[in-house]
Amino acid sequence: MQLLREHVAEDAVLEASINEPNDHLPTLVIRSDRWRASAELFRRHPELSINYLRNVSGVDHETHMEVVYHLLSLDSGHVYAVKIRADRESPSVPSATPIWPAANWPEREIYDLLGIDFPGHPDLRRIMMPDDWVGHPLRKDYVPLDPEV
Numbered sequence: 001m002q003l004l005r006e007h008v009a010e011d012a013v014l015e016a017s018i019n020e021p022n023d024h025l026p027t028l029v030i031r032s033d034r035w036r037a038s039a040e041l042f043r044r045h046p047e048l049s050i051n052y053l054r055n056v057s058g059v060d061h062e063t064h065m066e067v068v069y070h071l072l073s074l075d076s077g078h079v080y081a082v083k084i085r086a087d088r089e090s091p092s093v094p095s096a097t098p099i100w101p102a103a104n105w106p107e108r109e110i111y112d113l114l115g116i117d118f119p120g121h122p123d124l125r126r127i128m129m130p131d132d133w134v135g136h137p138l139r140k141d142y143v144p145l146d147p148e149v
Contacts, residue, residue: 001028003045008037019081027081035084036094036120042071042080043099049073050080053100058110060140065091065116069103086116095121113138 004012015029030038042050054070065086072079084093095118096103107118108127115136118124126133135142 001026003047004028004030004034004038004041007041007045009034012038014085022081025079025081027083029083029085032084032086032093035082035096036099038082039069039094039096039099042082048078049075050078051075053096053102054079056096056103056106056110058114058116058138060114060138062088062140064088065114067093067107067110067116069096091116092119093117094119095124097121112136115139 001013001016012030012034013028014031017027019025019027042048050071050073052072052074054072056070057068059066059068065088067084067086069082069084070079071082086093091114093116095107097107097118098120104121104123105127107121108124110116111118111121111124112126112128113136125131129137137144
């Protein structure tokens with residue numbers, strides 16, 4: 001996406017594709033360290049005006065972690081999927097909550113269940129599991145305390 005390259009950084013977009021099976025959804029992979037500035041651009045640039053965060057999900061790809069933001073402009077109807085990859089050993093993606101407050105609880109769920117940190121999140125703490133729970137149950141390498149359960 002040219003706007004991201006012009007207004008954020010030349011290297012902001014790692015990959016860009018059209019997801020044909022999903023209604024030709026434009027899908028971008030953005031560098032984690034460029035995500036915050038990119039999110040600001042998506043939200044505030046008049047050509048984009050992404051004023052609605054439809055969904056946030058976390059994915060464990062075994063080699064890396066990923067957070068996927070589904071964005072929508074209620075004005076133009078344009079939609080985007082934005083993927084942010086994170087290192088598996090210490091996964092971290094800057095929080096989108098300051099840009100889109102609707103990211104608050106989904107980012108907390110992803111933190112709790114997959115262990116992805118969201119620096120800049122206003123209240124990052126467990127939301128599904130007890131505070132003393134060990135591990136993150138949706139990670140593919142998670143070993144339950146009782147394998148019979």
